[in-house]
Amino acid sequence: MEFGMIGLGRMGSNMARRLTRQNKQIAVMNRTFDVTEALARETGHLACRDYAALVAALEAPRIIWLMLPAGEVTEAAFSALLPLLSPGDLIVDGANAHWQDDAPRAARCAALDIEFADAGVSGGIWGLENGYCIMFGGSDTAAARLRSYLEVLAPTPTTGWLHTGPVGSGHYVKMVHNGVEYGMMQALAEGFALMKDKSGFNLDLAAIAELWRHGSVVRSWLLDLSADFLAEDQELADIVPFVADSGEGRWTALASIEQGIPSPVMTLALMMRFATQEKNDYTAKILAKMRHGFGGHAIKKD
Secondary structure, eight states: OOEEEEOOSHHHHHHHHHHHHTTOOOEEEOSSHHHHHHHHHHHOOEEOSSHHHHHHHSOSSOEEEEOOOTTHHHHHHHHHHGGGOOTTOEEEEOSOOOGGGHHHHHHHHHTTTOEEEEEEEEOGGGHHHHOOEEEEESOHHHHHHHHHHHHHHSSBTTBSEEEEESTTHHHHHHHHHHHHHHHHHHHHHHHHHHHHHOTTTOOOHHHHHHHHTTTOTTOOHHHHHHHHHHHHOSSOTTOOOOOOOOHHHHHHHHHHHHHTOOOHHHHHHHHHHHHTTTOSHHHHHHHHHHHHHHHOOOOOOO
């Protein structure tokens, strides 16, 4: 047993489950040991209480895949693991990390003769059944070592995974992927909102979403998901109009500026998420006052 998975949230736990289906036994660890034990009982994987136990359980050269929240949590795990590992071991960061963090981490690993790879993982909670889309950066050696695991985690052994290039490239491609996702989601949401608001037609959004799924140029997984929830409830009256934004959406907009490549759709989609987070209230007040100032338009007051 050479492979360890640290971080058993929704993605990490299902990735571990998918590996079980191909009889790949691994060591697993979560910051909450109850979660580790429960998954181990379900899958037959080896439950480890801490980093030292996980490292000791694996045969060198080891592969340790981190599926932890990006930022401080991943950095803490990274720092804790390095003193425990041996030359030739491989760390894979599968978090939604900023690609610019990858080169410094790779350098820290290289100083100890440890390999580092970065992996962007897409698939959400459906990855267990459908497989994950994995884009990873690292050396050819790291790619060869990861191949048998990627072939199981991906939808098929030959599709859904790609060695994108050197360290950092996997997270960069995933960052752009999420920016594109923002734009696609925004366009679909605006389209359904236009149809919902159109008087006189009494449009059936569920039927239209189902229609578009077949033969339309806008058919997609996002449309499939929309069709499913619209079939249950078109009013969405109990849904709070708040849409969170991930760090990757912001990083994509910043990369657009740094590289001088226009990305108005992805950037505006990010801005629209900000607009749902009660951050545009004061902006709206200023706009109302200006309209009143130049045109005498009425101002609504509480």
